[in-house]
Amino acid sequence: MAKIDLDLIQKLRDITGVGMMDCKKALQETDGDIDKAIELLRKKGAAIAAKRGANETAEGIVHAYIHPGSRMGVLVEINCETDFVARTEDLKKFAADVAMHIAAMKPMYIAPEEVDPKFLEHEKGIFKEQLLASGKPEKIINQILEGKVQKLYTEVCLLKQPFVKNDQLTVDDLLKQLIAKIGENIKIRRFCRFEIGA
């Protein structure tokens, strides 16, 4: 088995947030290729998350973040399956990270499915006008439009946003990692963000 450099394990851990032992295993399985190891860890996390995804989440915690100066604040509700997990440090840390992320990144929705259709149509209309002015053929325009919508989701949807403390991950990646680590389905149920003058 390949000997894996500790710095590389640490780097993989920094990028993915996964534990040292799992990072080491992933690097051994991919012969020290960090990109393949990232991919491997994501797939593992996603597979566990998918298995857990159907379980009911009726427990959880409500967490608040008030920005220094009290001109901005966030309230977020995280759901999990059991009261036991609701009381873990892992869940508290996740809730605190997500609340701080929301404070900084100002998402409007949790997931693409929740985006207000009127807002989406309005944004698409603006994109389309810009693209039509370019004189490109319609097939190309529709492809670009789809790309622009995906990009819009990474701006306004919490789960699609790059995580504020590690932009190699989306918030959804962070959530899937936590599900994989804890072994329970976990959901970000709802949030609100108030800012004076906004």
Add this chain to the structure above:
Amino acid sequence: MAKIDLDLIQKLRDITGVGMMDCKKALQETDGDIDKAIELLRKKGAAIAAKRGANETAEGIVHAYIHPGSRMGVLVEINCETDFVARTEDLKKFAADVAMHIAAMKPMYIAPEEVDPKFLEHEKGIFKEQLLASGKPEKIINQILEGKVQKLYTEVCLLKQPFVKNDQLTVDDLLKQLIAKIGENIKIRRFCRFEIGA
């Protein structure tokens, strides 16, 4: 001028939340009649509040209350006119009181004007059915219905609810007192309340 008993002043203060000196003055003006003194203080507070009510409120604070156990939390935004007032203990205490009130009393809206018309029609429909079954004349029914709607507002609208720490006041009374004391327009702009499983 009538000599006013200290216990009576303290009682008036407990009921209205107004300062000792103003309570004493009000009792002197009403010859020690506590009910008239309450009325007088409310009118004074309301008059000052009405004068201030048109002023723009672009400053303020965001305050959170997390109930012990983290299964329920409230976020509230209080607006005022100046940054100076936003930093006062009075405003912080008001924000904390309102957040705790919301946690306990579960309002759905801030004011009657904000009540969802669909919700109102649904509730009115239920009231009306009950009343029609009683066989009373329509004029009476409409009067009773109006009373029932006003009562509904005291249950679902934050400003109309009796204040949780002193049910002699509504939250709107508390707000008007603060406006009268501080001398600036103040508004409860928005709130949210999350509870696990609700």
